[in-house]
Amino acid sequence: MQNIQDYVRSTAAAAKQAFYALSNASTAQKNAALLHMAELIKQHRADILAANAQDMEQAAAKGLDAAMLDRLKLTENTIDSMCEGLRQIAALPDPVGEMDEFRLRPNGLQIGKMRVPLGVIGIIYESRPNVTVDAAALCLKSGNACILRGGSEAFRSNTTIAGLITRALRENGLPTDAVRLIENTDRESVGAMLQSPELIDVIIPRGGKSLVARIAAEARVPVIKHLDGICHVYIDQAADTGKALAVAYNAKTSRDGTCNTMETLLVHTARAQEILPALAGQYAQAEKPVELRGCTRTLEILPHIQAATEEDWETEYLGPVLSVKIVDNLAEAITHINTHGSHHTDAIITESYTDAQIFLRAVDSASVMVNASTRFADGFEYGLGAEIGISTDKIHVRGPVGLHGLTSQKWVVLGNGQIR
Amino acid sequence: MQNIQDYVRSTAAAAKQAFYALSNASTAQKNAALLHMAELIKQHRADILAANAQDMEQAAAKGLDAAMLDRLKLTENTIDSMCEGLRQIAALPDPVGEMDEFRLRPNGLQIGKMRVPLGVIGIIYESRPNVTVDAAALCLKSGNACILRGGSEAFRSNTTIAGLITRALRENGLPTDAVRLIENTDRESVGAMLQSPELIDVIIPRGGKSLVARIAAEARVPVIKHLDGICHVYIDQAADTGKALAVAYNAKTSRDGTCNTMETLLVHTARAQEILPALAGQYAQAEKPVELRGCTRTLEILPHIQAATEEDWETEYLGPVLSVKIVDNLAEAITHINTHGSHHTDAIITESYTDAQIFLRAVDSASVMVNASTRFADGFEYGLGAEIGISTDKIHVRGPVGLHGLTSQKWVVLGNGQIR
Structure with missing residues (x-):
C-alpha cells in the first residue's frame, strides 16, 4: 500500500511548507481566521449536523458501543461550544515571538530566548469531531501546522468541519495546508505518520489508553501523551x-x-x-x-x-x-x-x-x-484558556497543555561583529 | 542473554529509588559531593591515568583510529579540567525547586510552576572518559539520577572514575545509586536501556552521528539528541x-x-x-x-x-x-x-x-x-556554566543543554479547601 504512505508523506510535506509560511502571518491574521471559522461553523451548522447524523447511523449499524456513540454525537450545544472555543482561542495572547531571559555576556553579545512553534503537529484521535476544531485552532494560534487523523467513524463530520477550516484559512490569506485532514482512515495512515520524524515534529494522540500506548510504542516521532490518571x-x-x-x-x-x-x-x-x-x-x-x-x-x-x-x-x-x-x-x-x-x-x-x-x-x-x-487539574481551571490535552510525560510539558505547550524556545544571539 | 536485560533493569530501578531519595537532598549536600569528587579525582589522578593507559594500549592493539584514541586519552590537563568542571557546576545556582508564574485564580487557588528533575537519565557515550564526570555532575546538580553506559574502549578509565564518584556520594550522605555505571559494554545493554520507558525517563546519547541516529531510531524512551550541524x-x-x-x-x-x-x-x-x-x-x-x-x-x-x-x-x-x-x-x-x-x-x-x-x-x-x-553556539559561551550537549530536537530543549534542560516544570496548586 505504498499509496497511503506517499499520500501521508506528501500531506505532511505540504504542512511543513505551510508552517514556514505561517511564520510571516500576523497575530491579527490568525485571529481573524479563527473568528471566521466560528462564523462558518455557525452558518453551516445544518450541514455539520447532517454529516454527523450519517456518521452516527453508520456507527450504530456497525455496533459501536454507547460511550463511543456519545463521543461521536454532535448537537446544537456542542456546535455552540466549538464556536465559543474558537472565539476564546482568538482572544488568548499569541505566544509566538515572546522573548525573554536576555543577558549581556562579557564579550558584548546579548543572548536570550524566543518562543517559537514546534513545526508540524500530528493529531491522532477517535470519535469526537470537536477535536478537529480544537486542535486546528490551538495549532494555528501557536504558529504550528497540523495534520489531523480522525477515526473512520467520524469521517463525514470531520470532512465537513475541515472544509470550513480550509475556507477560513484561504479567505484570510493563510496557507490552506496549515490544517490538513488525512482523508484516509486505514491503520496504515497512522503508521505512516508515526514513522516520519523528518516531516512531523510531534504527535499528540487523543483517545483511550490502548490507542495512546500503541502510538507511543510505535512512534519514531516525539509524542506528547496522556496515559493513566491514578x-x-x-x-x-x-x-x-x-x-x-x-x-x-x-x-x-x-x-x-x-x-x-x-x-x-x-x-x-x-x-x-x-x-x-x-x-x-x-x-x-x-x-x-x-x-x-x-x-x-x-x-x-x-x-x-x-x-x-x-x-x-x-x-x-x-x-x-x-x-x-x-x-x-x-x-x-x-x-x-x-x-x-x-x-x-x-x-x-x-x-x-x-x-x-x-x-x-x-x-x-x-x-x-x-x-x-x-x-x-485541567487547562481551563489553570487559566490556560484552552487545552489540547494533559501530558503525563516528564519532558517538554507536564500536566495541562495549552498554547505554550505547543511551542518551545530558540536562542537569539544579538552581536555587532563578534568572533570567537 | 536475559541476564544483561535484568542487570540493566535492576540498575535503572535502583537509580529510580535514588532519584526519589535525592529530592530530600539539600543544595549544600549536592555541592559538597561535587567538590569532594573533584578532591578525590585530584588525589587519585595516578590511578586514573594508569587505568586510562591500559585502555589506550588495548584500544591501539585493537586498531582504533587516531581520532578515537585522541578522544579516549586522559592527560594531567584533562584531569585538571574535569576537576575544574566539577567546581564550576558546584558553583552554579541549583535549578530544582525554583517557582514562578504563580497566578491567583478567581476561586482563590494560587497556581504556578516548580522546576523539577526529569528522573532517571541514561547517558550513552563513546570514548571520552570525561563524560563520566561531566554527565554525573550535571545530573546530580539538577536532582536527577543517572545511569552511564560508556564504550568498551574506556572501560577501565570509566570504572576508576565511577568508583570515586560513588565514594563521594556515600561520604556526603547521598544515595550511591544516584550515579550508576553500567559495567557491561555489550550492545545488548544499550538495547535494554532504550526499551525501558518505565524505568528511564530520558536518554542522552553522546557520540558520532551514526550512534545517535541508531539510538533515536530504536529508543522507546524519549531522547534528547544532537544530529547534524549544518x-x-x-x-x-x-x-x-x-x-x-x-x-x-x-x-x-x-x-x-x-x-x-x-x-x-x-x-x-x-x-x-x-x-x-x-x-x-x-x-x-x-x-x-x-x-x-x-x-x-x-x-x-x-x-x-x-x-x-x-x-x-x-x-x-x-x-x-x-x-x-x-x-x-x-x-x-x-x-x-x-x-x-x-x-x-x-x-x-x-x-x-x-x-x-x-x-x-x-x-x-x-x-x-x-x-x-x-x-x-555552546553552553559556556551562552553562560550556562556547563552543557551536557547541544540539542537539535524541537521539543523540550533546543540548542545548548545546561542544568535547566535536565529539568521540567510541574504545576503547583495552593488552595484552602477548594472543591469543583
Missing part, C-alpha cells in the same frame, strides 16, 4: 477535618470518569478513626454510591468493605470505586504515590506548612496540590 | 563589509571540526562581487586553506573553484570545505536554510533592523544570530 488525595495528620471531607468527597464524586478523579485515598493513621467512617457515610449517600476497597487497617475501621488487592493501588477505575489505604506518616504516603501512582495529579490535605512543603517537592507528579480537589 | 552565515544586502568578512572567516576557520562551524555561506547577489573575492583570498591564506564549492553564479565570480552539487547543501563537512551560494534576497536565504540546514545555528550579517527581525523570526533553528559567529 490520582491520590492524602489526608495528613495535620489535616483540617472539614477540608479533608469536602475535598475527598469532591475529588471522587464530582465526576468519576475523568483522568483527574481521585482513585486512591491515603489517610494518616492518627486520623483514620475520625475521618474514614464519616467519609464512608458520605460516599454511601452519593448520587452514585462509591464502592470502597480498603487495606487491612482500613478494614478494621470499615469492616463491611471489600479488601483491596495490590492491583487496586495501580488501577484507574474511571468509575465509582475508591481504594483506601492507611499510612503511618507523610513519607509512606509520598512513597506510595510515587510508586503506585501515574504522576498525574496528587493532593495533600494539611494545615502543616512543613508537611505541605515536603509533599509539594517530593511528589513526582505533573500537578501537586495542597488543600484542593484533584479535579481542578 | 550551519549557515548569510551576508545580507545591508551587511557591513568588515563584519561580514570577519564573521564568515571566523565561523569556518576558528575550528573546522565542530558542530557550530559554518558549512554553507549564502551571499546576497548585490554584495557577491565585492565580498567573495576578498573572502576567497582570506580562506586561501588560512592555516588550513578552505576548499570552496560554489553555485553557478559563484563560479562566475570565482571561476577556479569546484562546482557545488545538490548534496553539498546538505553536507556537514567537519573540515576545511565550504559551500557558497549566491541568493537573490533574504527570503531565498531563509528558504535555503530551512530546507537544507539542520536547524542548529544560523547567522545573518546585516545592518538592516528589519532584515534582522525577519531572519530571527523565520529561521527555524535552535540558535539564530545577528552579526555574530556561529561558533558561539
Whole structure:
C-alpha cells in the first residue's frame, strides 16, 4: 500500500511548507481566521449536523458501543461550544515571538530566548469531531501546522468541519495546508505518520489508553501523551477535618470518569478513626454510591468493605470505586504515590506548612496540590484558556497543555561583529 | 542473554529509588559531593591515568583510529579540567525547586510552576572518559539520577572514575545509586536501556552521528539528541563589509571540526562581487586553506573553484570545505536554510533592523544570530556554566543543554479547601 504512505508523506510535506509560511502571518491574521471559522461553523451548522447524523447511523449499524456513540454525537450545544472555543482561542495572547531571559555576556553579545512553534503537529484521535476544531485552532494560534487523523467513524463530520477550516484559512490569506485532514482512515495512515520524524515534529494522540500506548510504542516521532490518571488525595495528620471531607468527597464524586478523579485515598493513621467512617457515610449517600476497597487497617475501621488487592493501588477505575489505604506518616504516603501512582495529579490535605512543603517537592507528579480537589487539574481551571490535552510525560510539558505547550524556545544571539 | 536485560533493569530501578531519595537532598549536600569528587579525582589522578593507559594500549592493539584514541586519552590537563568542571557546576545556582508564574485564580487557588528533575537519565557515550564526570555532575546538580553506559574502549578509565564518584556520594550522605555505571559494554545493554520507558525517563546519547541516529531510531524512551550541524552565515544586502568578512572567516576557520562551524555561506547577489573575492583570498591564506564549492553564479565570480552539487547543501563537512551560494534576497536565504540546514545555528550579517527581525523570526533553528559567529553556539559561551550537549530536537530543549534542560516544570496548586 505504498499509496497511503506517499499520500501521508506528501500531506505532511505540504504542512511543513505551510508552517514556514505561517511564520510571516500576523497575530491579527490568525485571529481573524479563527473568528471566521466560528462564523462558518455557525452558518453551516445544518450541514455539520447532517454529516454527523450519517456518521452516527453508520456507527450504530456497525455496533459501536454507547460511550463511543456519545463521543461521536454532535448537537446544537456542542456546535455552540466549538464556536465559543474558537472565539476564546482568538482572544488568548499569541505566544509566538515572546522573548525573554536576555543577558549581556562579557564579550558584548546579548543572548536570550524566543518562543517559537514546534513545526508540524500530528493529531491522532477517535470519535469526537470537536477535536478537529480544537486542535486546528490551538495549532494555528501557536504558529504550528497540523495534520489531523480522525477515526473512520467520524469521517463525514470531520470532512465537513475541515472544509470550513480550509475556507477560513484561504479567505484570510493563510496557507490552506496549515490544517490538513488525512482523508484516509486505514491503520496504515497512522503508521505512516508515526514513522516520519523528518516531516512531523510531534504527535499528540487523543483517545483511550490502548490507542495512546500503541502510538507511543510505535512512534519514531516525539509524542506528547496522556496515559493513566491514578490520582491520590492524602489526608495528613495535620489535616483540617472539614477540608479533608469536602475535598475527598469532591475529588471522587464530582465526576468519576475523568483522568483527574481521585482513585486512591491515603489517610494518616492518627486520623483514620475520625475521618474514614464519616467519609464512608458520605460516599454511601452519593448520587452514585462509591464502592470502597480498603487495606487491612482500613478494614478494621470499615469492616463491611471489600479488601483491596495490590492491583487496586495501580488501577484507574474511571468509575465509582475508591481504594483506601492507611499510612503511618507523610513519607509512606509520598512513597506510595510515587510508586503506585501515574504522576498525574496528587493532593495533600494539611494545615502543616512543613508537611505541605515536603509533599509539594517530593511528589513526582505533573500537578501537586495542597488543600484542593484533584479535579481542578485541567487547562481551563489553570487559566490556560484552552487545552489540547494533559501530558503525563516528564519532558517538554507536564500536566495541562495549552498554547505554550505547543511551542518551545530558540536562542537569539544579538552581536555587532563578534568572533570567537 | 536475559541476564544483561535484568542487570540493566535492576540498575535503572535502583537509580529510580535514588532519584526519589535525592529530592530530600539539600543544595549544600549536592555541592559538597561535587567538590569532594573533584578532591578525590585530584588525589587519585595516578590511578586514573594508569587505568586510562591500559585502555589506550588495548584500544591501539585493537586498531582504533587516531581520532578515537585522541578522544579516549586522559592527560594531567584533562584531569585538571574535569576537576575544574566539577567546581564550576558546584558553583552554579541549583535549578530544582525554583517557582514562578504563580497566578491567583478567581476561586482563590494560587497556581504556578516548580522546576523539577526529569528522573532517571541514561547517558550513552563513546570514548571520552570525561563524560563520566561531566554527565554525573550535571545530573546530580539538577536532582536527577543517572545511569552511564560508556564504550568498551574506556572501560577501565570509566570504572576508576565511577568508583570515586560513588565514594563521594556515600561520604556526603547521598544515595550511591544516584550515579550508576553500567559495567557491561555489550550492545545488548544499550538495547535494554532504550526499551525501558518505565524505568528511564530520558536518554542522552553522546557520540558520532551514526550512534545517535541508531539510538533515536530504536529508543522507546524519549531522547534528547544532537544530529547534524549544518550551519549557515548569510551576508545580507545591508551587511557591513568588515563584519561580514570577519564573521564568515571566523565561523569556518576558528575550528573546522565542530558542530557550530559554518558549512554553507549564502551571499546576497548585490554584495557577491565585492565580498567573495576578498573572502576567497582570506580562506586561501588560512592555516588550513578552505576548499570552496560554489553555485553557478559563484563560479562566475570565482571561476577556479569546484562546482557545488545538490548534496553539498546538505553536507556537514567537519573540515576545511565550504559551500557558497549566491541568493537573490533574504527570503531565498531563509528558504535555503530551512530546507537544507539542520536547524542548529544560523547567522545573518546585516545592518538592516528589519532584515534582522525577519531572519530571527523565520529561521527555524535552535540558535539564530545577528552579526555574530556561529561558533558561539555552546553552553559556556551562552553562560550556562556547563552543557551536557547541544540539542537539535524541537521539543523540550533546543540548542545548548545546561542544568535547566535536565529539568521540567510541574504545576503547583495552593488552595484552602477548594472543591469543583
